[in-house]
Amino acid sequence: MAHSKPIVLVVEDEALVRMAIVDRLEEEGFLVLEAANADEALKILVNNLNVRLVFTDVDMPGTMNGIKLAAAVRDRWPPIKIVVTSGYKHVKLDEIPAQAEFVPKPYNADRLINAFRRLTD
Amino acid sequence: MLTSQQPMFIAWGPDRTMLYNDGYAPMCTNRHPWALGKPFAEVWADIIADVGPIMDAAYAGVPTYMDDIEFQMVRHGRTVETHFSFGYTPVHDENDQVAGMFCTALEITAEVVAAKSRTRELDRLRALLEKAPSFMAVLHGPEHRFEITNAAYRQLIGHRDVIGKTVREALPEIEGQGFYELLDGVYSTGQTFIGRSMEIDLQQTPDGPLQKGFLNFVYQPMYDDAGQITGIFVEGNDVTDLKGAELALREAMSVQDTLTGxxxxxxxxxxxxxxxxxxxxLRGEDIADRRALFDSRLSALATAHDILTNSTWTTASLRDVVEGALAPHIPSEDRVTLEGIEIDLNPKQALSMALAIHELATNAAKYGALSTSEGRVLISWEFDPAGEKPVFLFKWAESGGPPVVVPSRTGFGSRLITKVLAADFEGKVSVEYRPEGLLCVLRSDTGCVTPDQNLAKRA
Structure with a gap:
């Protein structure tokens, strides 16, 4: 491993929400990359091969929502762990790719961090 | 001639003496057999005024053929209406003189009476149906020939003259829409057809284009006394408006679902x-202070929410957002000055701007220009037209406060301003701790703020 800290990519269009979770994750010892939409996220993933986990919101502006992003990540970078979050009740769990986890919004940051630790261990 | 079933007689000689066959006898009713060998004028005294001239013509050498002649004839002592179709043919003798005449006749009273009663029935039906609010038509025969249409039906088909025409001749535009076939089916099976909200493309104004409509209707077979299908009764309503209302309602409900989502x-x-x-x-020790700070931050967010709700979450005026966020912090009117044109923010920008102003104002009240009685804040915004695209510039400039101290750590407020505000405006934020007071500048040259619209609005 080039880096001892696990690298997490946070994809969230609401900057305030993104900032809060990024701050928490940094405090908890993660190296965090940020993206405001799926397109930005894919660019980051192409240039950062050590990302261990993608944490993405579902409803975002741009060409892809979080579900499609999750599918694309599963397809192109199979080892990357995926956690999907949404405030929408209507997200169907079967739309989320295999071995990706779903966390409803608003989420409990402590629980989220435990899940991230488990997944990046 | 005598044994023929075809009714015939001859009138012979100057007396026009009648000789007729068995087929003719029923026409004579109670005159038979007395009439045999009697002069024509005597036998038919009751109708001689009508028939005499035709007979005279035959004796004058002029034949006559008539499909239907009506006579008021005395039969069994009563005057009754009778109908005949007949031909009178002069018969010449060897000297080429008219010696008599030959008649073939057919009594058609029963047929004529039936036809008349049917016409009367149709007239009565026509009068009954005419003013009915639903559209109605009577189609006759296997080709569905129009016999009756009421006013509502004529309105439906654009007042075309369809009486006597088959439905295929009368309404050629509905070919291929399935209605001919439905009528054929009802006529051949006797099964009533009920159509609900059936779509039809129909010419509804004279020489007009086809219009889409929706009809509720029934095709009901009509029977004669013998139980044979003779036609189809059509009755129904144009429910196009209802259908439109139903579609609009469904759309409204779907919009409602979207809105709820x-x-x-x-x-x-x-x-x-x-x-x-x-x-x-809510991190750290002094929980009471933090709770108050939390409340004031939520309050700034709530105020921005209110402004957005007024526009049903489309846009918010930058000035309204700034004033709303400042309101709890301004000690007096003249301490804070706002300068800028009317600009609309999107909901995201409005919320982060409200939170940013709240943080700046809280900081100013605690450590900056609003912590003394002298300090002032100038909040200004403009579009800097220099450069390719106009750059949106937003400034918070403090002056006249206590000596500026650069904070030892970056708190929520400064992170909010440099990260969140910058992200939501797709721009950059700088915070400068100048000796005369804090200066915070937001620059955005992307399309996020829409200067064209906003400039147009100002004009």
Whole structure:
């Protein structure tokens, strides 16, 4: 491993929400990359091969929502762990790719961090 | 001639003496057999005024053929209406003189009476149906020939003259829409057909284009006394308007669903923002102070929400957002000055601007220009037209306050301003601790703020 800290990519269009979770994750010892939409996220993933986990919101502006992003990540970078979050009740769990986890919004940051630790261990 | 079933007689000689066959006898009713060998004028005294001239013509050498002649004839002592179709043919003798005449006749009274009663029935039906609010038509025979249409039906088909025409001749535009076949089916099977909200492309104005409509209707077979299908009764209503209303309602309900979904999303989003503020605020020891700070941050968010709700979450005026966020912090009117044109913010920008102004104002009240009685804040914004695209510039400039101290650590406020505000405006934010006071500048040259619209609005 080039880096001892696990690298997490946070994809969230609401900057305030993104900032809060990024701050928490940094405090908890993660190296965090940020993206405001799926397109930005894919660019980051192409240039950062050590990302261990993608944490993405579902409803975002741009060409892809979080579900499609999750599918694309599963397809192109199979080892990357995926956690999907949404405030929408209507997200169907079967739309989320295999071995990706779903966390409803608003989420409990402590629980989220435990899940991230488990997944990046 | 005598044994023929075809009714015939001859009148012979100057007396026009009658000789007839068995077929003719029933026409004579109670005159038979007395009439045999009697002069024509005597036998038919009751109708001689009508028939005499025709007979005279035959004797004058002029033949006559008539499809239907009506006589008021005395039969069994009563005057009754009778109908005949007949031909009178002169018969010449060897000297080429008219010696008599030959007649073939057919009594058609029963047929004529039946036809008349049917016409009367149709007339009565026509009068009955004419003013009915639903459209109605009577189609006769296997080709569905129009016999009756009421006013509503004529309105439906654009007042075309269809009586006597078959439905295929009368309404050629509905070919291929299935209606001919339905009529054929009803006529051949006797099964009533009920159509509900059936779509039809129909010419509804004279020489007009085809119009789409929706009809509720029934095709009901009509029977004669013998139980044979003779035609189809058509009755129905144009429900195009209802259908339109139904579609509009369905659309409204789908919009409602979308709105509910959108609302749910916004609420969840707002809760996520509140959670983010809470996790950023409620850290450390002095919980009472932090709780107050939390409340004031939520209050800034709520004020921005109110402004957005006024525009049903489309846009918010920058000035309104700034004033709303400042309101709890301004000690007196003249301490804070706002300078800028009317600009609309999107909901995201409005919320982060409100939170940013709240942080700046809280900081100014605690450590900066608003912590003394002298200090002032100038909040200004403009579009800098230099450069390719106009650059949106927003400044918070403090002056006249206590000596400026650069804070030892970056708190929520400064992170909010440099990260969140910058992200939501797709721009950059700088915070400068100048000796005369804090200066915070937001620059955005992307399309996020829409200068063209806003400049146009100012004009």
């Amino acid at each position: 959108e609302l749910q999303h916004r609420i969840k989003n707002s809760l996520a923002m509140v959670g983010a503020i809470a996790s950023q605020t």
